[in-house]
Amino acid sequence: AQKVTQAQTEISVVEKEDVTLDCVYETRDTTYYLFWYKQPPSGELVFLIRRNSFDEQNEISGRYSWNFQKSTSSFNFTITASQVVDSAVYFCALSGNQAGTALIFGKGTTLSVSS
Amino acid sequence: DAGVTQSPTHLIKTRGQQVTLRCSPKSGHDTVSWYQQALGQGPQFIFQYYEEEERQRGNFPDRFSGHQFPNYSSELNVNALLLGDSALYLCASSLTQGRGQPQHFGDGTRLSIL
Numbered sequence: 001a002q003k004v005t006q007a008q009t010e011i012s013v014v015e016k017e018d019v020t021l022d023c024v025y026e027t028r029d030t031t032y033y034l035f036w037y038k039q040p041p042s043g044e045l046v047f048l049i050r051r052n053s054f055d056e057q058n059e060i061s062g063r064y065s066w067n068f069q070k071s072t073s074s075f076n077f078t079i080t081a082s083q084v085v086d087s088a089v090y091f092c093a094l095s096g097n098q099a100g101t102a103l104i105f106g107k108g109t110t111l112s113v114s115s
Numbered sequence: 116d117a118g119v120t121q122s123p124t125h126l127i128k129t130r131g132q133q134v135t136l137r138c139s140p141k142s143g144h145d146t147v148s149w150y151q152q153a154l155g156q157g158p159q160f161i162f163q164y165y166e167e168e169e170r171q172r173g174n175f176p177d178r179f180s181g182h183q184f185p186n187y188s189s190e191l192n193v194n195a196l197l198l199g200d201s202a203l204y205l206c207a208s209s210l211t212q213g214r215g216q217p218q219h220f221g222d223g224t225r226l227s228i229l
Contacts, residue, residue, distance in 0.1 A: 037220075050215060
């Protein structure tokens with residue numbers, strides 16, 4: 001069975017602090033895909049990044065960076081110099097390799113950034 | 116380029132009623148998935164439609180049904196509504212071609228059951 005665990009329910013930081021959101025996954029598939037989504041108060045899930053299981057290179061996009069470690073089944077997300085606009089719920093998700101496979105989401109981490 | 120659009124935005128129903136939610140996929144996408152998100156939880160997969168057929172289904176009862184039209188838009192129908200059906204219903208679209216394509220979500224329909 002596939003499972004995604006986001007152990008941090010809520011995180012509060014002050015602007016300009018760095019923050020890391022943890023994601024641990026379980027799957028028996030050898031080929032799979034990992035995603036991060038952001039959900040602001042408006043409700044829409046915004047796609048941030050996709051990683052496939054064969055690409056363990058870390059990725060940086062502006063203030064965002066992702067650390068994929070297959071050995072520990074983790075796909076962590078770091079926001080550098082956080083801003084108030086980063087306040088949202090962040091979801092990690094997993095999908096398999098077959099066409100039409102569903103996204104399996106974690107329960108999400110609520111990030112609150114205060115000024 | 117229009118993204119995923121859902122209607123209505125909010126809906127209030129009573130127990131036992133039936134509801135239909137609608138979704139138009141992002142331009143160029145051919146696959147539509149529906150998710151239910153209860154308060155404080157991650158989205159749960161309901162089902163996915165491709166080529167007007169249900170391709171995959173999550174652990175939801177038969178009261179939940181859907182349809183996809185030739186223009187790729189989709190409907191989610193829920194019969195005999197229960198209080199526990201109160202949730203945010205999210206529609207997502209994607210391209211079937213290629214594995215692991217990201218799903219793009221709409222703003223959702225917030226359904227409240229009284």
